[in-house]
Amino acid sequence: MADPALDFAPLVYLYPNEKYHPSSVEWYMERTELNRRDQTVPLGKYPLSPVDAQMLSRYWNSEWAVSDKCFLQPLDDGTHDPAVTKQGQSLDDHPAVYCLKILSPLGDTVTDVTDYEYWFFYPYNGQIGPSSTLSEHWGDWERITVRTKNNNVEAVYFAAHSGGKWVTTQDDDLTFWVDGGTETQHPVVYSASNSHASYPTTGTQVRDRLPDDKTDKGSPWQTWKKVVNIPPRETLAGDDYDPALGWLRFEGRWGSTDNVAVTSPSGPAYHRQYVRENPVATYFLDGGGFYVYCSLAITDGNERNSSSDFSLKGSGVADKPNLRWSLSNVPAIYLEGVTWSIDNDRNNAVDQNVFKGVKVGSVTTGDTGTQNAYIADLTYTDPENDDMFTKNDFFKKIGVNEVWVIATPTDAQITIQKS
Numbered sequence: 001m002a003d004p005a006l007d008f009a010p011l012v013y014l015y016p017n018e019k020y021h022p023s024s025v026e027w028y029m030e031r032t033e034l035n036r037r038d039q040t041v042p043l044g045k046y047p048l049s050p051v052d053a054q055m056l057s058r059y060w061n062s063e064w065a066v067s068d069k070c071f072l073q074p075l076d077d078g079t080h081d082p083a084v085t086k087q088g089q090s091l092d093d094h095p096a097v098y099c100l101k102i103l104s105p106l107g108d109t110v111t112d113v114t115d116y117e118y119w120f121f122y123p124y125n126g127q128i129g130p131s132s133t134l135s136e137h138w139g140d141w142e143r144i145t146v147r148t149k150n151n152n153v154e155a156v157y158f159a160a161h162s163g164g165k166w167v168t169t170q171d172d173d174l175t176f177w178v179d180g181g182t183e184t185q186h187p188v189v190y191s192a193s194n195s196h197a198s199y200p201t202t203g204t205q206v207r208d209r210l211p212d213d214k215t216d217k218g219s220p221w222q223t224w225k226k227v228v229n230i231p232p233r234e235t236l237a238g239d240d241y242d243p244a245l246g247w248l249r250f251e252g253r254w255g256s257t258d259n260v261a262v263t264s265p266s267g268p269a270y271h272r273q274y275v276r277e278n279p280v281a282t283y284f285l286d287g288g289g290f291y292v293y294c295s296l297a298i299t300d301g302n303e304r305n306s307s308s309d310f311s312l313k314g315s316g317v318a319d320k321p322n323l324r325w326s327l328s329n330v331p332a333i334y335l336e337g338v339t340w341s342i343d344n345d346r347n348n349a350v351d352q353n354v355f356k357g358v359k360v361g362s363v364t365t366g367d368t369g370t371q372n373a374y375i376a377d378l379t380y381t382d383p384e385n386d387d388m389f390t391k392n393d394f395f396k397k398i399g400v401n402e403v404w405v406i407a408t409p410t411d412a413q414i415t416i417q418k419s
Contacts, residue, residue: 009223011187016219023123025096025247026096028085032049032075037069054243057246057250071264072252098228099116099229100116113154118143124136124138125140142198156174160199202215330400
């Protein structure tokens with residue numbers, strides 16, 4: 001049976017004359033050693049080499065494997081030259097792309113939607129803008145997410161350092177590789193010069209508070225030539241994971257951390273998107289509409305209330321004068337006491353309510369074309385004593401970790417089932 005992860009793997013165009021190509025993780029490990037800032041650990045004297053998946057798998061949930069102390073650094077031993085390692089692999093060698101399959105990303109009741117999260121590794125992130133201290137680092141992880149419905153691509157999330165975006169098949173910006181006159185389901189991705197951020201189009205990509213990215217149609221990387229499927233994070237905790245993928249357990253950084261302004265990243269399993277893609281603005285309800293979620297995230301034992309940015313652009317509802325807003329995943333006994341607001345312009349620190357105090361069934365004629373909107377002021381008020389629960393206390397009170405806010409055109413005949 002064919003692997004669908006191959007069918008949806010992207011065609012990535014590197015920037016013309018890109019200095020820093022991608023590589024497979026295995027290729028990179030062979031050219032690195034493991035180091036640590038604090039030498040007083042039970043594994044012996046550092047640096048350690050050779051590096052392989054088995055070695056890195058030991059750096060998992062341990063007091064001496066904290067991410068800001070353990071890191072990989074390029075070998076400089078006469079056989080390996082850091083200046084060569086940072087250039088990555090030739091595309092002719094088909095560097096691997098790593099795919100996480102996420103079933104039912106919209107909740108267990110939506111069974112026909114599947115996400116394919118593709119992770120790309122680049123040994124080196126080059127200079128962006130006038131200052132190398134604000135950009136250059138070793139070990140660069142990038143990604144896109146392809147969302148499918150009934151095995152057809154519906155949208156792609158393009159990740160970038162200042163915030164990515166979903167692009168749907170209704171948007172002309174999303175294109176697919178054409179093979180011999182036949183359009184495939186391989187989305188086209190443009191990898192930005194040096195930063196390797198992912199974009200759907202060529203040109204200058206404006207970023208908030210960061211130097212602009214530049215994309216163009218350089219060398220093509222057909223990622224489906226080598227796709228490695230990677231497992232959910234929870235399976236890594238046991239002993240039955242694939243030893244060849246033991247590097248996924250590595251808690252440390254994938255590059256040396258000499259640049260104090262820019263820290264090399266951790267691996268995919270330590271990104272919150274490894275569970276589900278970040279801004280959830282989806283367009284798969286019959287008759288139009290989309291989901292947005294607000295959740296209680298638990299990171300390093302600390303709880304935080306988070307809301308994903310979303311945009312109505314290209315959603316099919318942006319031009320609708322009236323939207324019906326409702327909730328999912330909230331027990332019925334709490335529904336009447338829940339209100340929330342929709343704010344915008346968070347990225348520019350000019351928060352403004354598009355509308356406030358929304359309740360189930362409310363209709364707004366507000367600015368439905370707002371960019372960078374998000375859920376705010378999520379509150380439950382107990383009708384018996386008027387006690388108010390906000391932020392993390394809200395989620396604890398109603399007994400869930402995630403709330404789905406759903407918007408649909410009021411003229412669409414849609415029944416939304418609570419999960």
